Amino acid sequence: MSKSDVFINCPFDQQFKRCFEALIFTITACGYKARCTLEDDDGADIRFEKLRRLIAECQRSVHDLSRVELGPNNLPRFNMPFELGMAMGAKYFGGPGRRANTALIMVRERYVLPAYLSDLAGNDPFHHNGDPREIVRIVSRYLHKTPAGKLVPGAQAINDWFVQFQRDLPVLAAEAHRHSGEVDAFNDYRVHLVFVEAFLKAVQEAGG
C-alpha cells in the first residue's frame, strides 16, 4: 500500500469530465499519484479484480457520488456507492494496516445524500455543485499535506495552474506531436497524466 496513491471513484462521462480533470490535476499538484480504473486497459483483467487491487494499493480515496441518478434505461448507477463500500470495507475489515485509510466523499448538492444513502447519514460529504473550482478546493483541503509532510499549495494557486493547463494543453500536445483529441483525460488517461505532471514541473521550474 502506498501513502502517495489516491484512488479515484467517480463517473467517467462527459458531464463530469471537467471535474475529473480538476480532480486528477489537484491530486498531482499536491504531490500524490492519481489512480483509477482508466490507468489499465487490459481487457483480460476482470473489473472487480482491478478495483480490489487499486483499493488495496491506495491509502487515500476520493469518492464522487454526485451521479447516481437514473440513466436512460431508468436504472440508477450503483458503481460509485459500491466502490465506496469496498473502500470502507477495506478500512474496517482489512486489518490493522488499513485503519489509517481515509476517504473523501463528495456529492453535487448538500443534504441530498441521506435520501438515497441513509447509511451514510452520519457522515458529512462535501458538495461541489458540479464546479471544478470547488473540487480543487475540497480535494486540496482533504489532502492538506504532501506525502513528505509539507503543506500543499493553496487552492487558488492550483486553480490558476489548472486554468492555464487547460488553456495550454492543445499547444503542449502539438509540441509533443499529438492532436488535442489524443490527450483526452478519459480516453488517453495515461498520456493526459504525464502532461499534467510535466506541466506542474515546468511551473515549478519557472517559480510559479
Next chain:
Amino acid sequence: MGMSKASQKKPDGSKAATGKRGTRARRGELGRVKILAPAVKLGRGEAEAIRRAVRNYYKRVKILEQV
C-alpha cells in the same frame, strides 16, 4: 567523532547549529511539492518525450516573454 552535528552541544549547553535551518527557504524550496510521476506506464521513451516537449515549450515561451 561519530556524533552528528545536531547532537553536539556548545559549552553553554545549547545545541550547535546544524547549518540546515533556513537554507532551503533561502533557496525558495520551502513548501515546494515534489511532483511524482504518475503510476501509469507508457511506451518506451514516450513519457520522457512528452516531458521534454512541455519543458522546452515553456523555456521557449519564457525566453520570448523576456525579449
